[in-house]
Amino acid sequence: MDKTYKYLLSDLNNLKGVGLKTSNLLKRKKIFNIFDLLWRLPKSYTDRSESTKIKDLKIGETHTITLVPFKYNFPRVRNLPNRISCRDDTGELDCIFFNSYEGYIKKILPLNKEVTISGKISLYKNKYQLTNPKYISEDASLIRDKHNKYSLTDGISEKVYNKIINQILTNIPKLNEWHENRILKKFNNISWNESLIELHKPDNIGKYNSNFYKRLAYDEIFASFLVHSQIRKKIKKIKKKRKVFSLDNQNSILNKLNFKLTNDQLKSLNEINEDLRSNQKMFRLLQGDVGSGKTIVALSSANNVIRSGFQVAVMAPTEILARQHYSLAKKIYDKDINIDMLSSKTDPKTKRIILKKIATNKTDIVFGTHSIFQKKVFFKKLGLIIIDEQHKFGVNQRKKLSDKGGDNCDVLLMSATPIPRTLTMTIYGDMDLSIIKEKPNYRKEVKTYTKIENKIDEITRFIKKEIKDGNQIFWVCPLIEESKKLDHASAVSKYEYLKKRFPNQVALLHGKTDINQKEIILNKFLNNKYKILVSTTIIEVGIDFPNANVIIIENANKFGLSQLHQLRGRVGRGKKQSTCILMFKSTLTENAKKRLNILKSSTDGFKIAEEDMKLRGFGDILGFKQSGVKIYRLADPVHNEDLFRLAELQIKQMEMNNEDISKYKILMKLYDQADVINEII
Numbered sequence: 118m119d120k121t122y123k124y125l126l127s128d129l130n131n132l133k134g135v136g137l138k139t140s141n142l143l144k145r146k147k148i149f150n151i152f153d154l155l156w157r158l159p160k161s162y163t164d165r166s167e168s169t170k171i172k173d174l175k176i177g178e179t180h181t182i183t184l185v186p187f188k189y190n191f192p193r194v195r196n197l198p199n200r201i202s203c204r205d206d207t208g209e210l211d212c213i214f215f216n217s218y219e220g221y222i223k224k225i226l227p228l229n230k231e232v233t234i235s236g237k238i239s240l241y242k243n244k245y246q247l248t249n250p251k252y253i254s255e256d257a258s259l260i261r262d263k264h265n266k267y268s269l270t271d272g273i274s275e276k277v278y279n280k281i282i283n284q285i286l287t288n289i290p291k292l293n294e295w296h297e298n299r300i301l302k303k304f305n306n307i308s309w310n311e312s313l314i315e316l317h318k319p320d321n322i323g324k325y326n327s328n329f330y331k332r333l334a335y336d337e338i339f340a341s342f343l344v345h346s347q348i349r350k351k352i353k354k355i356k357k358k359r360k361v362f363s364l365d366n367q368n369s370i371l372n373k374l375n376f377k378l379t380n381d382q383l384k385s386l387n388e389i390n391e392d393l394r395s396n397q398k399m400f401r402l403l404q405g406d407v408g409s410g411k412t413i414v415a416l417s418s419a420n421n422v423i424r425s426g427f428q429v430a431v432m433a434p435t436e437i438l439a440r441q442h443y444s445l446a447k448k449i450y451d452k453d454i455n456i457d458m459l460s461s462k463t464d465p466k467t468k469r470i471i472l473k474k475i476a477t478n479k480t481d482i483v484f485g486t487h488s489i490f491q492k493k494v495f496f497k498k499l500g501l502i503i504i505d506e507q508h509k510f511g512v513n514q515r516k517k518l519s520d521k522g523g524d525n526c527d528v529l530l531m532s533a534t535p536i537p538r539t540l541t542m543t544i545y546g547d548m549d550l551s552i553i554k555e556k557p558n559y560r561k562e563v564k565t566y567t568k569i570e571n572k573i574d575e576i577t578r579f580i581k582k583e584i585k586d587g588n589q590i591f592w593v594c595p596l597i598e599e600s601k602k603l604d605h606a607s608a609v610s611k612y613e614y615l616k617k618r619f620p621n622q623v624a625l626l627h628g629k630t631d632i633n634q635k636e637i638i639l640n641k642f643l644n645n646k647y648k649i650l651v652s653t654t655i656i657e658v659g660i661d662f663p664n665a666n667v668i669i670i671e672n673a674n675k676f677g678l679s680q681l682h683q684l685r686g687r688v689g690r691g692k693k694q695s696t697c698i699l700m701f702k703s704t705l706t707e708n709a710k711k712r713l714n715i716l717k718s719s720t721d722g723f724k725i726a727e728e729d730m731k732l733r734g735f736g737d738i739l740g741f742k743q744s745g746v747k748i749y750r751l752a753d754p755v756h757n758e759d760l761f762r763l764a765e766l767q768i769k770q771m772e773m774n775n776e777d778i779s780k781y782k783i784l785m786k787l788y789d790q791a792d793v794i795n796e797i798i
């Protein structure tokens with residue numbers, strides 16, 4: 118393999134002019150090596166290409182002048198600047214230096230030699246002057262140019278920064294082309310190396326539709342897809358024991374339900390069953406909007422695994438959610454199936470007994486939070502891991518999870534977070550996907566309204582009526598400026614406000630409520646002891662509150678559309694009509710109205726996510742930014758949708774033909790952000 122790429126991954130200290138101080142400043146900005154630095158693009162440039170005669174200078178403007186220094190004045194008095202008088206054939210100008218050494222000045226401005234200098238002109242005692250000029254050279258061509266402006270890291274000057282970047286661009290290795298001709302043609306055959314040089318040219322700032330820009334964006338997308346595809350391939354290579362079961366048991370469970378599965382539910386269940394029966398390890402994501410009915414699909418497939426003689430572990434993010442799944446399993450599974458629940462509240466004695474049952478294959482299925490994957494939990498014959506509501510797992514975590522159960526263990530993840538189609542490969546490319554789009558058809562759509570904050574009285578009147586009808590209400594207060602303190606305060610003050618109007622009927626949950634207390638409150642709300650639950654956004658999706666059918670979201674413009682949709686999904690699970698009221702502080706802007714109309718007119722989480730991304734950019738949707746899911750440096754799923762499709766197609770084709778990927782090794786090494794590459798190639 119060509120080793121020249123290593124220059125790009127080398128430490129910043131290897132650059133001329135970059136010492137420990139500069140490299141530490143850059144590290145703080147998450148720039149660790151030369152490659153990282155390549156993607157910080159100039160924001161604009163200063164044009165220093167026109168040169169001006171001294172007589173034509175304009176005060177306050179940046180000019181480039183070619184002149185000759187003819188006299189030094191180095192005062193011996195502290196705090197007085199050094200002054201160098203210069204002239205051209207039309208006039209005179211002084212260069213002023215504060216805090217510069219004589220030796221340095223003599224070097225850059227030798228007497229009676231022509232230099233070109235650029236900077237902002239001022240007037241002092243009726244004389245033009247240039248203070249602390251940074252752009253000076255005897256070689257006019259170095260100054261008479263366009264100079265990039267970057268959003269600078271504190272402590273690094275524009276000139277130093279430009280120097281570093283130029284040094285890198287000159288030394289960029291010419292790497293062997295990794296793309297096929299067919300792909301390369303789409304970008305007019307521009308190479309990676311040429312593209313980068315173009316990318317940093319001042320005149321090319323913002324040229325998102327150029328071949329060089331698109332090629333680099335494509336490299337990035339393709340690299341990330343390829344890494345995912347390789348992980349998937351590696352997992353698929355694992356040979357496992359096929360699960361053998363008949364569908365009679367599945368049907369007996371489905372017959373116990375008072376509803377029929379939707380087509381999408383059936384399709385997903387079939388896909389999972391097929392995986393279970395194959396001799397390749399399953400690594401699958403079941404993706405479906407809130408309330409689309411993923412649980413029953415998961416429990417039915419779990420039942421099949423149990424019938425084939427294996428154990429199942431089901432992990433939920435919270436105890437309440439785990440308990441809901443556990444209760445449902447108790448209800449629908451046949452009596453001969455051993456169902457257990459492990460939680461932090463399980464007393465030590467019971468826990469010991471359950472652990473023993475798990476270790477001897479007496480327990481068929483166990484529900485719990487992440488505690489079920491602790492070291493001391495040893496499964497005799499684990500055949501399936503189900504993880505509910507974990508859209509924030511990154512590639513790395515998922516890979517570890519898949520390794521955990523051992524070769525015979527299939528893995529099913531569930532997520533209620535619809536994401537735009539273009540992002541599927543980016544975020545879940547390492548898994549196979551089953552998607553439930555269709556909602557159970559009895560379900561009435563949640564009616565969505567907007568209300569200005571000062572009409573809160575109308576809302577309380579509405580709530581009164583709902584409570585009278587036996588309904589329950591969620592009242593969500595937003596995070597204010599992401600500060601936990603304030604967020605807490607806003608929920609508390611709303612709680613106080615509502616408590617006065619609805620004595621003994623209101624409960625409060627916020628980020629500071631301790632976990633045990635939180636469980637108690639949620640359980641009481643589930644059992645209808647409270648009518649109104651005031652909270653921040655801490656209640657996870659997934660918990661079934663069939664009796665709650667009103668949700669009020671304060672300061673709704675603080676949330677993204679997808680998040681509002683998720684919150685709204687907490688109601689509307691029962692058969693009654695549900696309502697979502699979005700509150701605002703002031704009249705809505707046109708843009709805000711546009712966004713809300715999307716929410717009002719659609720209950721399709723996938724569509725909403727798509728629109729949300731178009732309006733807000735993809736980094737923001739659903740907090741993927743914080744979750745460690747890779748963010749592209751150039752590529753943009755909205756703007757470069759075609760490139761995402763192209764990459765997806767290319768990867769699928771390569772997978773089908775089982776193509777050798779060795780020519781992409783360097784590409785993957787350079788762009789891998791999940792640090793998984795060494796494990797897979």
Ligand code: ADP
Pocket residue numbers: 376377378379382405406407408409410411412413533557558559659661690
């Ligand atoms: P999610 O996909 O958000 O996990 P759940 O599995 O919790 O959704 O299902 C939400 C509710 O819908 C549950 O009360 C469940 O019993 C019900 N449900 C699931 N599938 C159907 C269906 N096909 N028809 C009617 N109701 C269903």
Ligand code: MG
Pocket residue numbers: 411412505533658659660
């Ligand atoms: Mg769920």
